[in-house]
Amino acid sequence: MRLEWLEDILAIGETGSFSGAAARRRLTQSAFSRRVQQIEDYVGVELFDRSHKPIRLQPTTLAQSEQILVLSSALRQLLVDLRRGERMTSNKVVVACQHSLTTVRLPKILQQLCAQREGLHVRLRSANLDECTGLLLSRQADVAIVYRLPDEASDFNADFLEVITIGADRFIPVFNTPLSQLSGSARQRPDIPYIAYPADVFFGKVMERKILPFLDAGAHHAQKVETALTLAAVEMAAAGIGVAWVPESLARARIAVGDLIDVSSELPACDLQVSAMRLQGSPSMAGTALWSQLLDQ
Template identity: 70%
Template sequence: MRLEWLEDILAVAETGSFSGAADRRLLTQSAFSRRIRQIEDYVGVELFDRTHKPIRLRPTTEAQREQILMLNSALRQLVVDLRRGERITSNRVVIACQHALTATRVPALVQQMPTTRDGIYVRLRSANLDECVGMLLSRQADVAIVYQLPDERNEVGADFLEELMIGTDRLIPVSNAPLPKAPALTEHNGEIPCITYPPDVFLGRVMERKILPFFNPGLRHVPKVETALTLAAVEMAAIGMGVAWVPESLAHDRLTAGTLVDLSEVLPSCDMQVMAMRVQGKPNLAEGIFWSRLQAV
């Protein structure tokens, strides 16, 4: 059963004549009559009582009128949804980004996206670094936005990935209070309670390479809790569970408000780059527009 056939049946029921229904459906009366016969041949029964003036639905058809109305409405909506879905697919950019960047840098980039007549649809997928690169290489994402150390380069797919540095950040130690002075630290054997990251995530590797080896010899890193989420690390530092190393951009508001203290004058910190990556090749409309925006940044 076609959508146009359902609308033909309803047009006859509402106008009470084939000529009136033909006018509504923008057809000649002969063309409309042929289509009504085609519908009845397909169904195998007469749908209209032609002996009555005005023409009305036969009782069996009238009993299904509500169902016909519902089907007509549902099919119309399906057509709208399918067309909209096609626009979304062609105008959609999927961005994979590390958790901290999802909460800090990426919203501002998305806000600056220029619009077109049909709009640009952005899908954000938050994950750790390896997952972001994996989504990019498997074409589950169009662009990846991730942290990278200045002296490192992504060797996975380096031959066919295009990279663009779009900003910088610092991994800094934060706590809800300044560290005690040297005598007090000595009384506690120089122990610094710390919120740590798993060794298999990006910030865990950064801690191992760029933070822990540069601890003051008189201080000792003492893990208290481990999390892979920088947002959780910020919250735990804010309630006094220990020192957390987090991106400065993520801690900015709390540092300004005074609920966190930057300890980088006492404890090691390191610089990081914010990198955008995409697979080389012909991008879709939305990816091309988003990448152009990143280049402008």
């Protein structure tokens, strides 16, 4: 039974004539009469009492009129929901992003995208590098935005991935006081406390490859805390717990107000690239819009 047929039956019951129902349904009377005949042929019984003027629903049809109304309303709502769902799907984009980038860089990108694409629905998945890559490869994310080391770009050169560089950053050491103010004995240089990252997260690997091997061998560097969260590392550096190596973009505001000091003149730092990745294939409309926005960064 089609939705239009249910609405035809209700229109006849409400108007009491085929001509009135045809006008309401925006059909010619002849076309409407043919459709009424088609409905009755499909059901196998006469639904209307044509001997009565105005035309009335047959008693059986009248008894089911309330159910017909409920079914008609439910089907109309179903169509609305399906169409809304299709619009939501075409306007939905899932972004996997490393934690520190979620805080600093992504809000501006999304602000620009939402201003250009009305009704956009973004689902943000904040995770470490490996998790972001996993979400992308399992098609649980449309785009991944991550840090990488400039000289390790080959890690992302898989044929099924499309990768673009959308920005640059620096991995710098920050502390709440100049290192010269750390106390030490007359004969020994002071201990330099620092915040470490777990070895299995991206910044832990950066520390292992680009920072720790280049520390002054004549100084003593003491690990105080280990955390996977760069935001926590920033706060601990500001509290004086230890030097934290963090993306410069993440610490810039705290450096500007004097809560943190960039001590990269005394301790090693390294460059970072900000990259966006997506799988080759047929991206969603919203995913394509986001990718175009990233290309303009």
